[in-house]
Amino acid sequence: MRRSPGPVVLALLAGVLLWVPAQCADVSQYVGSKACDECHHQGYRKFALTKMAKVFFDAPRNELEQQGCEACHGPAQEHVEAARAHDRARASGIAYQGPPSGQFILRFGKDSPLSARDQNDRCLQCHEKGQRLFWQGSAHESRGLACVTCHQVHQDPPAAVAAARFQQPLTGNTLFPKRTQMEVCFDCHPMRKAQLLRSSHMPVREGLMTCASCHNVHGSPNPKLLIAATVNDTCYKCHPERRGPFLWEHPPVMENCLNCHEAHGSSRAQLLRINPPRLCQECHTSTGHPGTPQLATSRYVFNRGCTNCHSQIHGSNSPSGSRFQR
Amino acid sequence: MDTRTIKKPGRLLQPVLLLPLILLKPALYAQDANPSIGDVEIGLRTLAGDRSSSQFNEYRDITPGLYIQRASLDLEHLFQTNYFLTFQTRQSWQKDQRFLGTFGNYGKFSCTARWEGTPHDFTNTAATLYTMTSSGVLTIPGATRTALQSNPASLPQALAGATPLNVALTRKLGGGSCQFTPSAAWSFNLQYSHEAENGYRPFGTTLNNTTNMLEVPEPVDYKTQEVQAGVEYGTRKGGFQAGYAASLFGNENQALVWDNPFNATDAAGSASRGRLALYPNNNAQSLNFAGALNLSRTTRLMVSVSSDWMRQNASFLPFTINTAVANVPALPANSLNGRKTAVATNITLTSHPLARLSLTAHYRDYDYINDTPSLFFSNYVMTDSALANLARQSLPYAFNQQSIGTSATWLLHKGESVTVGYEFVDLSRQHRDVADSREHTGSVTLDLNPKKWFSMRTTYEHAQRDPQTYVANLELYPQGGNPALIPGWELYDEAERTRTKGGTLMQVDASDRLSFSASYDLTQDRYNESLYGLLGYRALESSADVSYQLYNNVSLFGTYAYERYKSDQRSRQYSASNDTSNNDWESYIRDAIQTLSAGASVSRLRNKVSVDVFYSLSFAKGQIDNRILGNPSLAGFLVTTAQDYPETGTRYHQLTGAVRYRLSNNLSSKLQYQWERYDRTDFQLQIMSPSMSLYDSGTKTSLFLGGDVPPYQVHILSVSLDYRF
Incomplete structure (x- = not known):
């Protein structure tokens, strides 16, 4: 396939970076x-x-x-x-006539006169690396989010609640204005909260996963701020058995898990978008049983539908497994 | 195999194990400097109601008795030095327990160790005749098989001896990582983890075509090891990262062998056992490089290149375990020697040439290279019964996706902007129907913030995907035997698609006490050139959220979300002699989901009491309606099963009330009541039992697990003490 220009650009960039002298701060003030x-x-x-x-x-x-x-x-x-x-x-009982002291200090938050970009610039003095290397130009940066929208440094921690809506995940990071990282995300992504309450869901509300298990909210070169290069690479972090390579591969599975699954929660089993057999019949409509509508009480429909027999749908390594039955 | 017996030995001893945390305090830490260095919450729980459904404890472990909800220890400046030690745990000594410990020196290094358990219950209603006698081998006693072979109708009697089992998995992950930061600019990190995943999963198998559909508990015994190492250098001018990662997956059960309860003797066309390949061992290694450079105060260039190498070379199983099948060809290879490489390159340039203008441009190349050999199989054995008399060719599917995009944001004034964006994606595939497709996406976003208390974001996006040509790929069947192709049938993930998306999010902070937000999103996909398969998809998602602070310590909240999803698909029931549109049929799939929650929170009442009450309901309904498109009175009409499916639905209620009372400065108690109720209507699952011949006479010689996820209603009452030290 094509040769990417990325390595060349990266090498040039690293060379320039190491050559540039470090900047010094003026400490007199x-x-x-x-x-x-x-x-x-x-x-x-x-x-x-x-x-x-x-x-x-x-x-x-x-x-x-x-x-x-x-x-x-x-x-x-x-x-x-x-x-x-x-x-x-x-103290002298004289009305102060000078400028307010607040105008000489940088303040953060919604009431700050600074733009989100200028506020973030202070944080990025130290934090523009690690997970924030790709913050500039990322979805959240370009939407004008400030670091202090989601993080707090010296405000009160969120009030302790007697009962939790979501289990608090175990994390070393507690600098959130809300109890859990997910609740911070839900402010702007309310539908995700609703999806997590569905019968088929990943263990986010149980506190065993967080949004950051799959997304790097600070910016990522990957689509949808994913932590890995693609949707599938992200899923393989917890499901490496489905990585293959397999002798018989199912191309839509190999290209994108989301062709069949709804990762944020579904009212269908196994996070499926639609139940089999209709899910499979979106593509498979040919001779034999795939082209037949089938009754609700048919063995082609009940339980797991098509995967009652074609259970190796994520890929098979058996010489007799071209139909994903072995 | 695990039965339903649940035992929790040693629960009473667990809190004792946390005592050292409390006893550590005087030795290591001066109390006056910081009044609290940790806490522990220990409680006693009782449950009432029917909690036998796997849905109740799907990913958790709520059982009656003593429990440790959480504990933490935070020792700063250990022994008056810059060393620190922290420890946290949640749900200790339960299946979903979490432990996290960190030791480090401020600004120099930190090392973390963690332990995590994650249960996953699939069903608690299953029963099976199978017993695992050795690794991956499921057997049924010979006497039972003989009886069933001579009289399949005796299956109900045989099932009286079936063993109930919890079909569930447990993940146990242990790992550690260290990060060294010799200076503010440099950091090095190392990480290792080992995860074991064990248990059973419901698994469908078939023998002798669909004569013997045999659902079995698939034994799962996975071990995955991961290693990562990386280095980073970063300053205000820019930075770079380099990393290596390896992931090694091992499956202790490379093959699954299971008995046919209805046939004890192998014969051509009638297998007594089946064998299939479970997920093979595989490994992946990757190298990642990323760099960013601030070209000026306003312009930044970011580049990342990552390369993943995926390998799999497990030995092939023979074509069949059925010794009576004759003339089985030789395998073309002993193993696959599967080799894939994925190279992702991203280049992003972002600039703010004017104070009000932001520009971003990005280029992405994702090359999924498949160097796995393509193997030719002159024949194979179908479902361990007989030769298929078809040749098959395995294909190294691969693709390359390149995209280039740009966006410009004009800042109208603080908090208000307009953004326009464009992206072009070129996707080329190997061995699929569409060799090359191109997609253009345009978007416009308007952010409005006319008042400090009001903000609104509106987005519109339109995308057009066009395959260059759509030609069904037939390489899989090199010597014929292809399924019939209907003109106009296109796979939706490759077909021409017009996508329209629109959405708005409004946030109102009406006062310091009242805030309100609402969102509305619509997505519509049309596959205009597809006559069969998925024709269209439409999603509507809307929500409203309000919170009101009645007093400084009393807040109320309420949310409501409504979602509706629709898709239409068309198919044809085909026979070689009746390949006409008179056998066409359509299916209309509709899902509607409503989510409601409301609650109140009272904190620091008389500085002693906190109260929380909330309720949530998720209510989903699904419809699959089917309609014939032909005329039943015409000759050759086949479509007799296009009937509407029964409506499906789920309801999940959760009501929680809790009172926390502060007994002293460092001790508080909590009384919590939880009510959970789950209802479901699912025609596919709720009829399941090991024998399904009442519903489908074609399953008289089949056997299922009878796995259902039934409704439940549980009351949970707990009292706990939270001690801060």
Whole structure:
């Protein structure tokens, strides 16, 4: 097949990247995190509990991390000066006439004057790697989502609920504004929540899988933000037995599992879009039983329909298995 | 095989095992610095109602008695150093248990170990005459076979001795990973996991064409090992990643052999046993490279290349286990030597040349190369009974998909933008009906945010897929024997398709207390050049969600979703002498699903009490209506079975109420009541029993598991203590 230009472009890119000198930050306007603690004690205390703060305060690896709070909120010299001037004026009983201190500091969230892109730019100073390498240009970036739409750094954790709608999955990441990662996604993808309540579903509501089991929401070069190159490669992560190669392959199965399955939940068994035999008859309409409608009580219909006999429908390695019966 | 007996030894001892977590506190951590370093929730549960349905515990393990819902331990600055240790568990010592432990040094490294169990119950109503006597070999006592061979009508008597079994799988995964970050820019990672999947799965087999349809419990004994290693370098200028991954899948049962209960002696055309190949061992390895470079402050180039190598070379089984079948040809090879390579290349360029303008362009090439040899089989044995007298050729299906697309977003002002996009996909396939097809997709999206409290996103997309030519591929049957082809019959995944999608999402934050959102999406596929097969598909999905904060500590919520799916397909009941459109028939498939949930949450009532109540209902209905298109009075009319199928449906109710009471600063109690009810109407499953001859006389010499997923109604009452330390 065709030769892809990807490796050449990638090699050039790596060469340029290693050649480019690292940028240095101007440190003259920084005041240090202790100054933040003076006025923003609650926020400081909550931030101090995070892993990020532990790295910033106790084990910084570069100049940016050494800046602590100001690594994200920007140099605070003018902010502090304005705030102190305000405090002095208040203490003297004089009306403060200067600019509000808030305009000298970077703020995040819905009320921030910064665009989502500018807010994200602060986070990406450190996080534009790992799973975020492809954030720029991704579906969520291009739709104007800010990192703080889905993550919080030093706000209160979501209120503890007495009863959970979905089981909380086991994860090291707890910086969500909601109890579970799935509930964050459901804000903009409400139909997925409905689909997960169907009788045939993957174990997401049981807390054994999350949206991130299949999707990299931070950007992926793959379709639908999948963690693997294709739908099938994603499914093979948990179902490697269906990977093959097989002697007898079923081409629609090999190309895309979604030709037959609805991954987010179905009211049909085995996450099928439609029950056999109609599912199979979407394609198989030829001589013999595939072309016959069949009664509801027929052996071609009850139980699992066609796969009562053609059970090796995902591929067969038997020399006598060309009809997926062996 | 597992029977229905459920035993849970040692449950009372389980909480004791968590005591060390609590005892660790004074030794390792100064309490004053952080009042809580962990918690544990232990409870007692009782159940009432019928919970025998596999649907109840499909992916979970809710049983009466003592349980540990969760526990966690978070030791920061271990021994006054920068080391940390965390531990979490959920549903401990249950089938769906989870354990996760992490040890590391802030900013330097972290190593994680995990253990996960995942049950999957298929059915609890099955019963079988089979016993697994050795790996992958299912046998039935000779006396039973002899009796059934002489008198198949005695099957009901024989089934009195059938063994009930839970047809279920369990996955157990253990693994570990380490990530080293010697500097903020560099990181290295290693990962290993081992997963064992064991149990049984309902499995359909057939002997002697469809004379003996024999559903058996397929023994599953899979082991999968995965290894990953990677390196990454990243700065504000860009970064690159390189990784290697290997996945090794092993199946302890390479073949399934099962007895024919209705025939104890092999004969040509009548097999006493069957044998088939289960999933063979396989392995896959991959190399991944990705890089990104900020070409300027506003432009970023991202590239990824990954190559996967999939291999499978398990020995072939002989054509048949039936020794009475004569003139069986020699196999063309001892094994497949299956070799596939998938190379994915992605290049994305994104730029913000103006403050209001964002541009993105991407190119993707996915090459699915199949170097598996094509093998010619001059003949084969059908269902272990007789030679098929057909030649078959295995085909190395392969495809290449290239796509190029671009999108431009113009920012009207903060939160408001318009985006237009275009994508072109070229898909070429080997050994399929359509060698090359092209698809053009155009889309426009409008994001509106006229008020701070109101936002709306509307999208419209139109796609046109055109196969260059549609020619049925007949290579599978190199010496004839093809199924009849009806003119105008096209496989829907390759056929010409017009796809239209539209959707809108509206979010209203009417006040600090009230928020509302609604969505509406419509998808329509038309296969205009297909006269047979799938003709069209239409999906409507809509939802509304409201939440209201009555007081600072009281919130109410409600959601409703409605979905409707429709598809139409046409077929022909064919016989060589009556290949006319008078035997055409159509099927109309309709699904409607409604999902409703509502609840209330009260937190920190008098700083002591939290209350949660919620209810949800998922209600699905399915219809399959069938209609003849011909005239029954004309000669040669065949279509006598095109009758509407009975309506199917499922209802899943869940009602939960819980009260959490804070007994002290670090101890709280919880009382929870749950009611779950599942109803289903499924004409395909609810009639199932091991003998199905009452419904289809053609199954007098067949045997099924009788697997159903019946309704259930369960009340669950639990009390638990949550201790924070």
